[in-house]
Amino acid sequence: MDVGLFGQYVMNGLMLGMMYALVAVGFTLFFGVLDVINFAHGDSLMVGAFTGLATYLGLRELGVVWPAVQVPVVLAAATAAMAVAGALIARYLVLPLKSAPALNTLLITLMLGTVLRESIRLFYPAGANPKPFPALLPAGAVELGNFSLRADNMLMLSAGLVVIVAVHLVINRTKLGLAIRAVAQDEETARTMGIDFTRIVLVTFAIGSALAAFAGIMNGLYYNEINFGIGLLLGVIGFSSAIIGGLGNIYGAIIGGFLFAALQTIGAVALPFASAYKDVFAFAVVILIMAIRPTGLLSEKVSERV
Amino acid sequence: MSAANNATLVVEDLYTAYDKADVLEGVSLAAEAGRITCLLGSNGSGKTTLIRSILGLTRPNRGRIAFADAEITGLPPHKIVARGIACIPEGRKVFPKLTVEENLRLGAYQEASGQVVAERIEEAYEAFPQLRERRDQLAGTMSGGEQAMVSIGRGLMSAPKLLLIDEPSLGLAPLLVKQNFDIIRRINERGITVFLVEQNVRQTLEVAHYGYVLSKGRVVAGGRADELAATQEVHEAYFG
Structure with a gap:
């Protein structure tokens, strides 16, 4: 394979890996504090992307056409909206089921995901059709032989990296992060330390859902298109990434995300029918990994979290 | 109980069901400010449930808990901690x-x-x-x-104004158990009210000022620690 094509594949893999990692971190955070799987998480990503798109269209109506304003406002609106949505999901759907079997939470979030998906399809103007997502980032590129290093891709990767480092710092260097880790390890003892458990759960869901919205905007900017169904596959991939990494382990989730993207890329490059089978290949390898290491790559014990 | 004293814990007619083996059936007791009050009882007598009730981890069905002249029954744990209550839980429970x-x-x-x-x-x-x-x-x-x-x-x-200490000597070597009781005495000498839950009768009654004996979810004896040591109920609660 020539160097240019190889470069494109690597770049594509990194972009996908970043999105998957951001989604997977949400799954792993939710599981950490509450031992639940939020199956509406992928659809939060999708609603975040649509919120971003609607914000962009609104700004355009108001005559705001400068990307330097559009990008931050679109990002802020999408992440803030999903942060609030995440906290509401935790408060009114997940926490009330705390003493019920975990399956019930799984079911209720699965149903919520369907409601979100169908609502966008039915109520967003012409929501059943794919929507063009505006190219808000600078379009320049550096030509390296026959590989073009695109400025927008580099910006997205850098922004994703900044977000992941920020999550790391919040979890490990702040009082909030300490409380999140304490709740993840031993909820009752954490509560007797004076930690407001409900507040920590809501904040954690807000953070995780905001990360999904960020990934949703990335998705739109990368493919220049979004549709009401993008959350479905991204949700499953994010969940798989969190599982491969060892559910509850943030760094495992990040590694899992990039690993899944690497598998897809390898599948696209190495298999005869090009990209058609990349997901089949990637999921098959994930199944194999889970068969060999049922608790994921970075998890020493089932009980270990965050 | 002197009403003026501001770190007294009062439990009145408390009924709590945490699990089938460990329930409270009308427990009334008090931990006087500035003193060490101990609660003796065997496994399943309701000690753990009482601690959980005071901390707000398990909601009582009936009765009231008051600390520093204010009712705390049914408050969530973080609000109870905010009143000045802390806990050294059973089994250490370090993160x-x-x-x-x-x-x-x-x-x-x-x-x-x-x-x-x-x-x-x-x-x-x-x-x-x-x-x-x-x-x-x-x-x-x-x-x-x-x-x-x-x-x-x-x-x-x-x-904290009040420290709940749950089974501190459980699982520790004898030498460490003795150190632990010395530490509890020193904590109390700093003016902190101590409510100590223990199974280790002799050493507990040596360090405590007041004591209660809990059996099958009821207080069966209570009084000054030195007097309690001689009573029949203490022995019955454990060996009866």
Whole structure:
């Protein structure tokens, strides 16, 4: 394979890996504090992307056409909206089921995901059709032989990296992060330390859902298109990434995300029918990994979290 | 109980069901401010349920709990902690994947001033110099005795008015048990009200001022610790 094509594949893999990692971190955070799987998480990503798109269209109506304003406002609106949505999901759907079997939470979030998906399809103007997502980032590129290093891709990767480092710092260097880790390890003892458990759960869901919205905007900017169904596959991939990494382990989730993207890329490059089978290949390898290491790559014990 | 005293815990006619084996059926007792009050009882007598009720982890079905002349029944744990109650839980319950210093820091979670937290961590290190050496070690990798120090240090980090201590000698070597009781006495000498739940009758009654005996969810005896040591109920509660 020539160097240019190889470069494109690597770049594509990194972009996908970043999105998957951001989604997977949400799954792993939710599981950490509450031992639940939020199956509406992928659809939060999708609603975040649509919120971003609607914000962009609104700004355009108001005559705001400068990307330097559009990008931050679109990002802020999408992440803030999903942060609030995440906290509401935790408060009114997940926490009330705390003493019920975990399956019930799984079911209720699965149903919520369907409601979100169908609502966008039915109520967003012409929501059943794919929507063009505006190219808000600078379009320049550096030509390296026959590989073009695109400025927008580099910006997205850098922004994703900044977000992941920020999550790391919040979890490990702040009082909030300490409380999140304490709740993840031993909820009752954490509560007797004076930690407001409900507040920590809501904040954690807000953070995780905001990360999904960020990934949703990335998705739109990368493919220049979004549709009401993008959350479905991204949700499953994010969940798989969190599982491969060892559910509850943030760094495992990040590694899992990039690993899944690497598998897809390898599948696209190495298999005869090009990209058609990349997901089949990637999921098959994930199944194999889970068969060999049922608790994921970075998890020493089932009980270990965050 | 003197109404003026501001760190007295009063439990009145408390009914709580935590699990089938450990229920409270009309428990009334008081832990007087500035004193060590102990609660004796065998497994399943309701001791753990009482501690959980006081901390707000399990909601009572009936009865009331008051601390410092204010009712705290049914409040969530963080609001109860805010009143000045802290706990050294049964089995130490250190956060295994957090460092010693992070464990201590959590004990002062509601303290807003970073400087105050730093001072209290320094106090904990002065009381337990071993913890200073191991400040960055994960608490789960320490010995039982060291974890006990972390748990005690953490329980004091909020500068509580009332400290609930649940089975501190459980699982510790005899020498450490004795040290533990010395520490409890010293904590009390700093003016902290102590409510001590124990199975170790003799040493507990030596250190405590007042005591109660809990059996099958009811208080069957109570009074001054030195008098309680001689009563029939204490023996019956354990050997009866």
